[in-house]
Amino acid sequence: MIKTELGTLRRSHYSNELNPSMDGLEVTIMGWVLTIRGHGNISFATIRDKNGDIPIVAKKGDCPDELREKLSILKAHSSIAITGRIKSSEKAPTGFEIIPSELRVFSDVEKIPPFEPLAKTVKNIDTRLEVRPIDLRRKTLQHIFNARSQVLKSIRDYFYQQNFIEINTPKMIATATEGGAALFPIFYYNKEAFLAQSPQLYKEQLIMSFEKVFEIAPIFRAEPSRTNRHLAEAISVDLEEAFVDYNDVMNRIEDIIKIAIVTVSDYAKNNSDVEFIIPSKPEHIPRYSYDELIEKMQKAGAKTEWGDDLYPSNLKKIGVEGFYFIKDWPLGPKPFYVKDSKTNPKISESFDLMFGDLELSSGSTRIEKRHELEERMKNKGMKTDAFEYHLGAFDYGVPPHAGCGIGLERLIMALTGTENIRDVTFYPRDVDRLTP
Amino acid sequence: MIKTELGTLRRSHYSNELNPSMDGLEVTIMGWVLTIRGHGNISFATIRDKNGDIPIVAKKGDCPDELREKLSILKAHSSIAITGRIKSSEKAPTGFEIIPSELRVFSDVEKIPPFEPLAKTVKNIDTRLEVRPIDLRRKTLQHIFNARSQVLKSIRDYFYQQNFIEINTPKMIATATEGGAALFPIFYYNKEAFLAQSPQLYKEQLIMSFEKVFEIAPIFRAEPSRTNRHLAEAISVDLEEAFVDYNDVMNRIEDIIKIAIVTVSDYAKNNSDVEFIIPSKPEHIPRYSYDELIEKMQKAGAKTEWGDDLYPSNLKKIGVEGFYFIKDWPLGPKPFYVKDSKTNPKISESFDLMFGDLELSSGSTRIEKRHELEERMKNKGMKTDAFEYHLGAFDYGVPPHAGCGIGLERLIMALTGTENIRDVTFYPRDVDRLTP
Incomplete structure (x- = not known):
């Protein structure tokens, strides 16, 4: 027997x-x-x-x-x-x-799986997701997720070396952070609540006491998009730091990107059958201002005006590629907590980290003074009452601070040359998919 | 100026x-x-x-x-x-x-805070939670959360050293893991969904491909309890491992507890004003069987029978304290995925890790064969159809496996001598509290 x-x-x-x-x-x-x-x-x-x-x-x-x-x-x-x-x-x-x-x-296996375990690619991603546990046995995915785990480790090691403290902020919250769109509502006992789209307000509060904080945790966005770069549930690498501004945060991101590239490169060196397309480690990540890029686009013949978003097609026209920052965005569309520039009130102390036309991170200097926050909220038509649980903290000496969130899945896409965000996510969630 | x-x-x-x-x-x-x-x-x-x-x-x-x-x-x-x-x-x-x-x-601060920043204790915890960002400026809490961050770091270092891979499983799920109680419902686009009470089924699936996995992430339980040891949102340290049983998992937990005690002790050594009550590092964590404890309780005069839960009052009667395991629980009340003992079908290959009368962790050997899982589900009156997204994995060679979840907040309570779980949680969530 x-x-x-x-x-x-x-x-x-x-x-x-x-x-x-x-x-x-x-x-x-x-x-x-x-x-x-x-x-x-x-x-x-x-x-x-x-x-x-x-x-x-x-x-x-x-x-x-x-x-x-x-x-x-x-x-x-x-x-x-x-x-x-x-x-x-x-x-x-x-x-x-x-x-x-x-x-x-x-x-004992009775069933014949819908694809070979040795298959390098399987055309229909939905076929694979339906049997995700065996799909993940394929070497291609094994390497992606092993490398992902190593990247997480090295990012956390960086935070610890830099004396950041790891925080956990609540995912069930009473009000929307950014004003209401794309929220998942929950029944919270007998009340209505929402899933957190970001740890934004909590991490801002926590720099009052801990100064340098990070959290790597799920965020939830009821994205209606069906694209290869959006998820309803994603992992966000969040950092927030007191007594610094957005320039310091861009320096941090530069450190993190370099460390992550080294980690993935080392992984590939140690595993001969890895087929990642790994970006080369930049000496320095260029920082273009929004104004500068709009001007370049106009010179390149793009029909675009100050205040427009920077469309992928126009970014391609001016030939920006690899990792780069776009900084000093117009203030108007930015969330209420983003600080305006002290030299030009129309622009904000904000940035996006890009990889080609893929946005990997968004960050900014934040407002630390209650009256400025309230004014910005009122201008945006937000009810300050609903945010008293947050604004109340600003009665007690919030220091100047800045921070960002990095989309882990998109970062892994950039580091491995993966085109579909679902391939760097164990169990992707989107408008069409809630299982497995 | x-x-x-x-x-x-x-x-x-x-x-x-x-x-x-x-x-x-x-x-x-x-x-x-x-x-x-x-x-x-x-x-x-x-x-x-x-x-x-x-x-x-x-x-x-x-x-x-x-x-x-x-x-x-x-x-x-x-x-x-x-x-x-x-x-x-x-x-x-x-x-x-x-x-x-x-x-x-x-x-500039205008308001007088409801308590002094130097206050060691403040009677009413709700007063403190209402102004949590400044409450967290008190040294007592600073130390707890700094130590907590260090404990997380050393637990993750252990997992990495032992070649576990870090996973992230979805928090928005289609069905209840354990059968339906204490769930938070969500509106998932146009469908009903739930917040995950544990990563149980996903981590079990993932050992098929990665063998040794861990996740440290929020879990959500609509606990109706108003106690000092329950939260609606908590952080769970989950591990799952292929080709092992519950004895191996208890060994892992023993390693983790020792490492965590050393970490907290080191933190206290480096910070002279720390007032934690730190348990001494056990040489070996005792493993009592359920049967053994019931018998002892009966001998000590407790009115209890085989099949009863082990009540704190009875545990006190027989003088078990510090860290200890209770293993081989009756199978009946255990979730469908818990394996029965091959020598006695009435008991399960399961354990709880206790600290005094505080349950810190629960774990077991899991069932790896589909027909056994289905039989257990049917006996429990569960609809197997609703779990096809999970059971389907068992058509393709799930290895023997075992694992556990450790409640991070409770572990920190035990390691620091903190009595209220809210004091080891940045922003506690319970039946009465959704803000700040």
């Missing part, structure tokens, strides 16, 4: 811990069946674990018949353990194979 | 970077006013930044009159910058004071 329970059996080695010099050693490996080929009295299998692949050769006479027979009829993706001896072999690409003496089949 | 804008002025030193040997050096410090005492021609101020306190002495003749006059009327909490010279002074507790030459007042 082939056993089907784990019991006290444990893996002795991961795939990457095995090599031909271990010839004769008994090992226990675990993973899932990548391929099976049977030729009567001999079966070849490749077992994949999270670190790589292991070749198994079950030959009549070398291993129990029952084992060989069961192995030969296993379908791809079955979850198994094999105990056996390592045999160095010049024929095997790894230089060794495993001669099995025991097999356990934890989960 | 006293300036009120930051402009290009930047802090030259934090409080902890100043010392008497810097006598004569011009420095720029920034922070908020902790205390002000004026005696006609001389004013003493203490400015606090995130790292500590700085004494300022403004004496007629030593500094501009306008500066001295403005400083003397500032109220506590005002946000300011001072440029001045360090003067070593034997009278000052720090061994130096700063003689100011320039003052900027970024945010």
